[in-house]
Amino acid sequence: MDVTIHFKEIDHKLFGFVEGEIDTFTASGLRDELEAVKITEGLEIELDLSKVNYMDSTGLGIFVAFYKRALRENGKVKLVGLSNRLQRLFEITGLSDLMDIETDKKVELR
Amino acid sequence: MVNQTERNLYIAQNFTRQLIQKNISPEDVISIHKNAVEQIFPNQMNESQPAYDFLIEVMVHYGMAHREHQSLLQKQAEYEMEMKIATNIQKTLLKTYVPNMQNIDIGMISVPIRKMNGDYVHFFHDGEEYLSVAVTDVVGKGVPAALCMSMVKYGLETLVYAYKDPSYVLEVINRVIEKGVDDSMFVSMFYGCLDVEQNIFSYASAGHEPALHYSAKDDQFFTLEAKGLLLGVLSETKYTFHEIVLEENDLIIMMTDGVTEFRVKEDLNAREIITTLIKENRHLSAQQLCQLLYKEIERVQNFKLFDDFTVVILKK
């Protein structure tokens, strides 16, 4: 299994669609893709994780690193489409209080 | 040409083995072949010589690839050797000393998924009065995790003076990690301190899997929820601590996410498996319970764990 990410820019907002399983072995590819994203002042980035069917703590690390970089460079990162399982991962780690996160349900309601 | 027999071909195969053993490169093999053909059929050589020379030319490149492969294999063997040494160093460096106490039964198991363990358990105790335990899990596995863990261990060792204060311990270790490692590296930690005489267990958590408290009196499990951010994300994070009272035959079960996260069978409820198993076997010693739990989780995951596995059980 591998993980892929596709970017789309709509109205100065960057959308990233992540798909696959994020673990120790697949993570480095995703990290490189996210590191290659150029964050400009005020850029809003939305990462859709609804097609991520597995993520371990290495994956978590990648998103935290991306979030911290965005914070430094005055961009905004939002994670959407989290499954219950991912939601729990972000809650246990305390990251859901820090980062902007939307669960799958809210996405459906929109 | 002469009749090709299977026997000849078999002899040729055995000969090939020797050629490979002696590191003869493919271009030399063809050259040997060409010379042999030249001796046996001198009349046919005029026509086939360019074809052989062409093949030799092509095989030079294969020969290069072959020798590179040989050298990479040797390099790999060297790396494996180094890895083995590093693993041994880690085992010594990050060895957990489980204290032996009169009034508290302590059990622990920690099994790495790869060669190096990304989980670590640290105990502090002061005679028979206090017992503290830190259960930690570094993000990622293998070498980077192990290196980061050494830092956590030494951080903890400098905190002997403050080991009864879970919030303080987490706040200090958080700063140590935040300064020391890159953005994608962090650690989760559950920290608990048991005041043996007062029977008060105080605990705090930094993004760690919640621990479980089995109350013997109620014959019931309570989750020791404690909110707190992972260590190493933000430098000035505060951690709040909570307290519970432990009674006779109560249990505290602390674990890493390798125990509760099932990659394949996500529908299985890990907490239910753990609580059922422990309830049924609560008469066993803390160490026996740890071992039993490992066996059971290993079994339900078809003997294929995906993460480092660590459980610590305290029994009053």
Added chain:
Amino acid sequence: MTYRSSVEIITEWDIVAARQLGRNEAKVLGFGTVDQARITTAISELARNIYLYASIGVIEIERVEADTEKKIVVIATDRGPGIKDVRKVMEDGYSTSGGLGAGLPGVKRLMDSLDIQSVIGVGTTIRAEKWLR
């Protein structure tokens, strides 16, 4: 006695000319077919590096015939960007990304010795020798 000849590498077909020159010189020295093929492949690799990474350069072939030793010397000189980390390009699997066998370590194995001198922004000179035994 040392005989020197050279080929400038500008187009891909100059690689062929360098190969031809190297093979002839190796033959004159008395190298066998297999060693001729090895020397030619090494020259080809060096010339190709010039063509791909430096765009302009020269391959010189020296035929050294002394009483005590006979050897062929291949010198590849370019005014390209230079090699930042020479030690790294001499590691197996680095430039070939795992098992294509070419690259400078491969050239070194085809010849007897390889020496690299490189200055960033100025260029690179690679000297490879093979003795006739």
